Amino acid sequence: MRLKGKVSAWFYGIMVFVAVLEVPLVIVSTWIEPNLFGAALSLLVLILVESLCLSIAFRNYVEFQAEGLLIVFGFMKKNIPYNEIIRISATKEPWSSLAASMDRIKIRTKTKGDLMIAVVEKKRFLDEMQNRKPDAVIDLPQNEV
Numbered sequence: 001m002r003l004k005g006k007v008s009a010w011f012y013g014i015m016v017f018v019a020v021l022e023v024p025l026v027i028v029s030t031w032i033e034p035n036l037f038g039a040a041l042s043l044l045v046l047i048l049v050e051s052l053c054l055s056i057a058f059r060n061y062v063e064f065q066a067e068g069l070l071i072v073f074g075f076m077k078k079n080i081p082y083n084e085i086i087r088i089s090a091t092k093e094p095w096s097s098l099a100a101s102m103d104r105i106k107i108r109t110k111t112k113g114d115l116m117i118a119v120v121e122k123k124r125f126l127d128e129m130q131n132r133k134p135d136a137v138i139d140l141p142q143n144e145v
Contacts, residue, residue, distance in 0.1 A: 003125055005060030005073065006118035008101040015053040022046035056100050062119055064128050069107075071117055073098040082133045084109040088126070089139040091116060105140075 022042050029039035055074035063070040068081040078098065087108040097104065097116030104116040105125065119125045126138060 001128060002061050002063045003128075004120045005062065006099070006101040006103060006120045007057050007060060008103070008118075010102075011053070011057065011100040015050060015057070018046065018049045018053070022049075060100060062117055062125065064132060069129075071098050071115075073100075073117075078115070080107065080109060080112065080115075084112060085129075085133050085136050086110055087137045087139065088129060 022045055025042040026039055026046065029035045029042055052074060059072055059074055061072050063072070065079075068079050069085070071078045071080070076098065085107060087106075089106045089108075091104045091106040092102045093104065093106070093116065094102065095116070099116050099118035101118035103122075104118050105122065106114055106116050108114050122140075126140060129136065130138060
């Protein structure tokens with residue numbers, strides 16, 4: 001079963017902000033005051049940041065597989081065996097994670113630490129996780145589901 005990752009408006013805002021910031025720099029560096037290095041650098045930053053953001057926006061999901069949870073977040077992939085998962089809880093922590101939304105689920109594992117994800121169908125995720133890992137502690141208030 002595959003569940004789509006949640007992407008919040010602020011994440012799209014970052015994409016627009018970078019484009020609004022970098023496109024004028026490329027134009028100025030190319031035509032108004034020619035500077036090949038400045039134009040190339042601005043274009044490179046634009047391409048790298050937008051490629052990363054687009055990959056996250058369109059390649060963002062969690063897949064329940066036979067032996068574990070596959071998390072795909074842009075160019076990154078992470079497999080978490082079900083037997084590693086010990087706790088699932090709601091969080092809005094802003095720390096770096098595999099989530100493009102602040103409406104996050106924290107997954108605590110035995111040996112790999114914590115990681116955070118965001119899915120569109122949170123209740124469906126929790127129900128499926130309960131079926132696949134019934135001994136995991138699920139600590140999500142009802143209003144979070």
